[in-house]
Amino acid sequence: MDFNAQQDGLAAAQRIFEIVDEPYNEKMDPLDPSGDKPSSIDGALSFKNVSFSYPSRPNHLVYSGFSLDIKPKQSVAFVGKSGCGKSTALQLFLKFYEANSGTVTLDGADVRDLNTKWLRENVGYVGQMPVLFQGNVRDNILMGKPDATEDEVIQAAKAANAYDFVMGLNAGFDTDIGSGGMLLSGGQRQRVAIARAIISDPAILVLDEATSALDNESERIVQAALDDLQEKQPRTTLVVAHRLTTVKNCGKIAVLDGGGVKELGSHTELLRKKGLYAELWMKQGGDGDD
Numbered sequence: 116m117d118f119n120a121q122q123d124g125l126a127a128a129q130r131i132f133e134i135v136d137e138p139y140n141e142k143m144d145p146l147d148p149s150g151d152k153p154s155s156i157d158g159a160l161s162f163k164n165v166s167f168s169y170p171s172r173p174n175h176l177v178y179s180g181f182s183l184d185i186k187p188k189q190s191v192a193f194v195g196k197s198g199c200g201k202s203t204a205l206q207l208f209l210k211f212y213e214a215n216s217g218t219v220t221l222d223g224a225d226v227r228d229l230n231t232k233w234l235r236e237n238v239g240y241v242g243q244m245p246v247l248f249q250g251n252v253r254d255n256i257l258m259g260k261p262d263a264t265e266d267e268v269i270q271a272a273k274a275a276n277a278y279d280f281v282m283g284l285n286a287g288f289d290t291d292i293g294s295g296g297m298l299l300s301g302g303q304r305q306r307v308a309i310a311r312a313i314i315s316d317p318a319i320l321v322l323d324e325a326t327s328a329l330d331n332e333s334e335r336i337v338q339a340a341l342d343d344l345q346e347k348q349p350r351t352t353l354v355v356a357h358r359l360t361t362v363k364n365c366g367k368i369a370v371l372d373g374g375g376v377k378e379l380g381s382h383t384e385l386l387r388k389k390g391l392y393a394e395l396w397m398k399q400g401g402d403g404d405d
Contacts, residue, residue, distance in 0.1 A: 150230030156237055156318035157222050158187040158351030160208065165217035166374075167203060177203050179374035181217070185367075190345050190352040192362035194395065195371035201355045205321055208353070209235060239317035243324035245308030247296030252281050252307060253288040255296070259311040271314035274348070276340030277306035302333025306340060313344065320352045326361050334361070359396050368392065 165181040168174070177200040185191050193201040206212050207219050210231050219226045226234065239259070247255050256268050263271075268288065272278040280303055284290035296304045305325065312320065322341065326334040342364050345352055356362045363382040370378035370385065370392045378390050385392035 147231065150233070151224060151228050152230045152233040153222065153224065158318045159222050160185040160319075160351065160353075161218075161220045161223075162204065162207075163218045163220070165207065165219060166215045167200075167207065167212065168215060169212070176374055178214075181371075181375045183369055183376055183379075185351060185353075188349040188351055189367060190354065190365045192354040192356055192365040192368045193371060194356060194359060194362060194368060194392070195377075196395070197357075199371040200374075201371060202323055205323055205353055205355060209238065209240075209321070236315075237318050239312030239315065239320045241305070241308050241312050241320075241322050241325045243328050245296075245304055247292060247299075247304055247307060249294050251286070251289050251291050252284070255292065255307055256288075256310045256314055259313070260315040263314055267314055268310075271310040274313055274340070274344050275306045275310035276336060276343070277303070277310050280306070300333065301329050302337055305329060305333070305337050309337070309340065309344075313348075316348075318350060320350055322352065322354045322356075324355055324357065327357055334358075359392075359399055359401065370395075 160183075162181055162183045165178050166176060167178040167181075168176050181200070181204075183191075183204075193204055195201055203212075207214055208221075208226060210226055210229075213227065221229065221234070248258070252272075253268055256271055257263055259271075260267065269278065272281055272288075281288055281290070290298075292298050292307075296307065299307065305328075309325075325341070326337050329337060338361050352365075354362055354365055359382075362368055366381070368378075368380065368382060368385055369376050370390075372391060378385055378388060378392050380388070386396060
């Protein structure tokens with residue numbers, strides 16, 4: 116056997132056994148039936164004195180006393196330099212990880228006490244590289260709500276600014292998009308993913324670098340759809356972004372640094388502070404008087 120292949124195999128086997136040997140946490144298992152399932156969601160989120168380090172780097176604290184309150188139907192962006200923990204807040208809220216100390220709450224309830232499957236079913240998620248599946252446009256949108264009516268599919272597509280391009284395809288909603296949506300452009304895939312995320316009318320929408328992989332024109336179209344959606348159907352929206360132009364319309368922007376929130380305010384307020392956000396904005400080519 117080739118020596119390099121053998122070493123790769125040993126490293127892979129070691130990682131598999133590490134995963135198998137990890138302690139089971141039933142509170143984070145989406146298949147575990149236990150946990151609270153509130154009858155309704157207002158969408159108030161709160162991070163209280165959260166400290167966290169990834170299991171692979173236990174001595175490196177991502178958060179140290181991280182606190183932030185988010186009101187129902189408020190759009191909040193997490194920005195900052197690379198490695199500051201922008202996406203970590205989403206991962207803690209969605210129970211992919213558990214805080215070392217402190218609490219993350221939804222409408223006053225500790226997320227650790229909530230049923231994981233219920234929590235994730237009530238959150239619409241759009242990531243940087245959306246996963247689409249073999250089939251047609253309609254099938255992919257329906258994955259967000261399998262029992263949705265045709266009218267709901269159409270309305271979700273319109274809200275995501277996807278309807279016009281879908282109707283321009285050779286078979287409309289019945290058009291086969293290929294494996295992974297490869298027959299669609301990046302902007303088109305992103306808009307189908309947004310339609311899938313919002314068709315169930317989730318109380319909370321999570322956008323994790325949702326436009327960062329797009330070209331400028333596609334980003335402009337997708338961002339316009341998201342801004343319009345928040346204006347017409349306000350909901351608690353969490354946004355992680357590297358490009359600050361995508362979050363300037365958010366109600367509140369949390370600038371993360373040093374394990375916590377360094378600055379907090381609207382785009383205009385943060386520019387006036389002439390702090391870290393203003394520095395990042397100028398480095399990305401923004402106008403100081405924007």
